[in-house]
Amino acid sequence: MSQPAGVAALRRIRWHVLIAAIGGLLIAGIGSTILVAERQYRELPVVLAAKQLAIATLLGHEIEQAVAVGIPLDKLRGLDDLYKEARRDNPEIGYIAFTDAAGRVVATQGRSIPPTVELLALERTPPGSAPRLGDAGGFSTVAVPVAAASGGAAIGDIFVGIDPDHIRRLIKDRLFDVVTVLVVTAICAVELVLLLLDYGITGPLRSLESWGAEVLAGELRPPRRAFGFRELHDLLRATARAAAPPGSGDGAKSRVPGGGVVPWQLMVRFIRVGLFLFVLGDTMSSSFLPIFARDLATPFWGLTRDFLLSLPVVVYWLISAIAQLFGPPLMERYSHRALFVAGVGFSAAGMAGAALAGDFPTLLAARGLAGLGLGLAFMTCQAAILTHVPKELRTLGIATFTGTFFLATFCGTALGGIAAQQLGFRGALVLSAAVVLICGAFVIGTLGGSRERPMQKVAAAAAGAPAGNSYLRLARNGSFASLLLFCAVPNRMFNVAFLLYLAPLYLFSLGDTKAEIGRVVSLYGIAMAILAPALAAQVDRRKLQRASVVVGSLICALGALAVLLDREHGILIAVATMGIGQAMSVPSQMSLIPALSGRQIANMGLPRVMSVFRVGERLPAFLGPMVAASLAGAFGFERAIAAFGAWVAASAVILALVLRASRAKQESPAE
Amino acid sequence: MRVKLAVVVSAVGVLVGSALAIGALNSLYFRSFLIDTYDARLLATATSVRDVYAEALALGVSIGSFAGGQRVVDETLASNRDIEEIAVYESQGAQYVALPRPGVGLGEPLPTAWARAMQREPGAQFWPISDQRGFGVLVPIANTFNKTVGLIAFIQDARVIERPRQQFDRFLLESGLWITVPLAILLVPLAIWAVLPLVRLLPSWGRYAEEFAASVAAGRAPPEPPAPQGGDPLGELLAEPYRRLAARPPGGSAAR
Structure with a gap:
């Protein structure tokens, strides 16, 4: 018997299924994306030409009227100004030209006018017809004949050319829409494939694998639960009967006290899918909530409108942070499933409340409920992942949490925008509540097999909360405090200040559109989602948590300094490096906590220590945009970003020294 | 469900589900793009009509008493068959009320949803609007002091985007079938191969x-x-x- 060979075979099957499923999906997705993009590339100028035709007709109408009142074309003045105004109102117009009946150019306006010979060769669009596009000097041009108002002979022709840069920009936007659709579908499909695969095949095989390992270790007990696709379910059931002590009945129903009934990999999959659904529903309203809030905001207590509009976001995040502070006592008393479901309930009630809100205070209360739900669900998911993932894979576990959060945020924001367009804001909020409730049903059905130990929870709850000086001792733990103050807080404050305030406003000041800003900022989430789990696997394998938090912070900081060197690409580099750096540092921060505060964890429990860290990291984050606004106002955007980068870099250096000293202390023989 | 069947059903099901999702989402995105594009087209016409009213205001003629305005509106309606309705509103205190037009009495207030669209973006150059007949734009009429004293709403028939949308949907359906069906057929043996060592x-x-x-x-x-x-x-x-x-x-x- 070779156990590693069995594990390798199991991995092989998993890879085969993944390659088949994801390969099929990718071929279908990329194929359809290319087809859709190609079609739109061909058709977009034609669709846009309808507007140019309307403009050309209107401009032609002005000339018709002038000629009708007896002004000869050669005496007509002001056409240049008229065209200039038309171009100012419609920036996509590259040029406008008017030629008389003899083909002489009478008036033009634009950055470059095609040669007259090319203009005259264009096909004209007859009145009332669909626009006919032709190419003149690289511009897609609509040519419209201008007839005398009385219906007489043609006076001339008017030409309106679409700026090719505008078409390229629109095609880029459309392509981004198409790629977004592909990415959102692929993410959801891969999550579903992995869930089916892990529940139907990999999970039962893992169960058999761990049962085999237990038997070889001398633990002759049946597998804990029969599940999976039929033959595997039957095999587990038969194995349970075979392994049950004679006369003990059906072994498939037996459970080991305190043990999980499904393998940890499958339980983490369930938590991941639950978290994905929760965040998907929760973030569906992100794209339109500020606009929805404007509908309801009516000034009260003398508060300014801008301040009021920030309240739904502030209330939501503040309550989610506070909920995590009060979470640990609940975790000692209630199961992960119960707390997650409670989070789902609050969140769904918050979404439904927002959908029904008739005034601003009701909306605020609803957002508070949603924040409470988010806080409970977040705290529970992190605790559940740390409970199930083996200690040596904690960074990977947290990275899984982080990656799932960003993947779901990307999908939720994209789908929420479409839902709001189709169903309206209130309809989209109801849909969000429905998605969150589906998450609740999933969690009820799957998290029952958790390996938490209810008896231990009751005992911990009975023992009561730790004394206040336990928190003081935690604060005095130099390594823990340094990790919080020199890594978590600067990184989080910079993150919030940069992604929510500095980067969007700076890009806007450079002339980028909302869509372009959204694309640049979304790069952070994509980098986090893809890189966090991949890097975490390496960090766990090589035990590089300490190096990872320091190097990650430095990468993030160096990227921020790039804005001083290159205005155009600096922000892109800063966003990307923040994604890469924080993909390295964020999961490692959480997995370092047990190593840095072992005594306090023994005294207070891991959930309490984690909650102190989380709240300590999140509460100051609210200051981020305020500090950013002050710095940007005083020194400009580039220097404000660079100042944050310098702060993160200096903090990382201090943290490196502290961690080095703490490691030396741990390794010293005296200890 | 047996492993082999479950794997095939899952693979084909996820593929078909993904293809449907890709098709549906692309169709929705395209619809939104069409609405933006047709709004932009309508805006060109709306701006020119609005300018006529603004010129009248500059000459001291109020919106309600500008007789030439209705002629411009009628001409615009006659030459743009896709435009379902043009409604002119004049400010009266804090409210905007409609000038008479077929089927609408004088003094009818601005629809609440349109007023909310204005409230959301008070400084906008136009507001996208919609009602049961279709969608369109609402443009402000400003006096010489740049104060908004009236509004013009242009509504175009929702069916204007139906033809390009249907063409696009047909294209999505056809290309979806061309990709999904052969791929699903290919996926059946591939899925079985993937779990063959196990089954x-x-x-x-x-x-x-x-x-x-x-x-x-x-x-x-x-x-x-x-x-x-x-x-x-x-x-x-x-x-x-x-x-x-x-x-x-x-x-x-x-x-x-």
Whole structure:
């Protein structure tokens, strides 16, 4: 018997299924994306030409009227100004030209006018017809004949050319829409494939694998639960009967006290899918909530409108942070499933409340409920992942949490925008509540097999909360405090200040559109989602948590300094490096906590220590945009970003020294 | 569901579901793009009509008493068959009320949803609007002091985007079928190949486990595990534990 060979075979099957499923999906997705993009590339100028035709007709109408009142074309003045105004109102117009009946150019306006010979060769669009596009000097041009108002002979022709840069920009936007659709579908499909695969095949095989390992270790007990696709379910059931002590009945129903009934990999999959659904529903309203809030905001207590509009976001995040502070006592008393479901309930009630809100205070209360739900669900998911993932894979576990959060945020924001367009804001909020409730049903059905130990929870709850000086001792733990103050807080404050305030406003000041800003900022989430789990696997394998938090912070900081060197690409580099750096540092921060505060964890429990860290990291984050606004106002955007980068870099250096000293202390023989 | 069937159904189901999702989302995105594009087209016409009213205001003629305005509106309606309605509103205090037009009485207030759109973006150059007939734009009419004293709403028939949208949807459906059907057919053997090492020997291991359990229950000596075969993941996972199980002493205590 070779156990590693069995594990390798199991991995092989998993890879085969993944390659088949994801390969099929990718071929279908990329194929359809290319087809859709190609079609739109061909058709977009034609669709846009309808507007140019309307403009050309209107401009032609002005000339018709002038000629009708007896002004000869050669005496007509002001056409240049008229065209200039038309171009100012419609920036996509590259040029406008008017030629008389003899083909002489009478008036033009634009950055470059095609040669007259090319203009005259264009096909004209007859009145009332669909626009006919032709190419003149690289511009897609609509040519419209201008007839005398009385219906007489043609006076001339008017030409309106679409700026090719505008078409390229629109095609880029459309392509981004198409790629977004592909990415959102692929993410959801891969999550579903992995869930089916892990529940139907990999999970039962893992169960058999761990049962085999237990038997070889001398633990002759049946597998804990029969599940999976039929033959595997039957095999587990038969194995349970075979392994049950004679006369003990059906072994498939037996459970080991305190043990999980499904393998940890499958339980983490369930938590991941639950978290994905929760965040998907929760973030569906992100794209339109500020606009929805404007509908309801009516000034009260003398508060300014801008301040009021920030309240739904502030209330939501503040309550989610506070909920995590009060979470640990609940975790000692209630199961992960119960707390997650409670989070789902609050969140769904918050979404439904927002959908029904008739005034601003009701909306605020609803957002508070949603924040409470988010806080409970977040705290529970992190605790559940740390409970199930083996200690040596904690960074990977947290990275899984982080990656799932960003993947779901990307999908939720994209789908929420479409839902709001189709169903309206209130309809989209109801849909969000429905998605969150589906998450609740999933969690009820799957998290029952958790390996938490209810008896231990009751005992911990009975023992009561730790004394206040336990928190003081935690604060005095130099390594823990340094990790919080020199890594978590600067990184989080910079993150919030940069992604929510500095980067969007700076890009806007450079002339980028909302869509372009959204694309640049979304790069952070994509980098986090893809890189966090991949890097975490390496960090766990090589035990590089300490190096990872320091190097990650430095990468993030160096990227921020790039804005001083290159205005155009600096922000892109800063966003990307923040994604890469924080993909390295964020999961490692959480997995370092047990190593840095072992005594306090023994005294207070891991959930309490984690909650102190989380709240300590999140509460100051609210200051981020305020500090950013002050710095940007005083020194400009580039220097404000660079100042944050310098702060993160200096903090990382201090943290490196502290961690080095703490490691030396741990390794010293005296200890 | 049997492993082979479950894998095939899952793979094809996820593929078809993804194709449907891609098609539906692309269609929705395209619809939104069409609305923006047609709004932009309408805006060109709306701006020119609005300018006529603004010029009248500059000459001291109020919106309500500008007789030439209705002629411009009628001409615009006549030359743009897609425009369903043009409604002119004049400010009266904090409210905007409609000038008379067919089917609408004088003084009818601005629809609440449109007023909300204005409230959301008070400084906008236009507001996208919609009602049961279609969608369009609402443009402000400003006086010489740049104060908004009136509004013009242009509504175009929702059907204007139906033709390009239907063409696009037909294209999505056709290309979706061209991609999905062959791929689904290809995916069936591929999915079976993926789990073949597992399902090939799964029945024999299932039978063995049943026989083993029956032997234990009947107090007989358990059978030997199936003969090892190359690339048998179940054999690698189960053969030795079952041998160890078969060797356990009567009563089932741990055989460490």
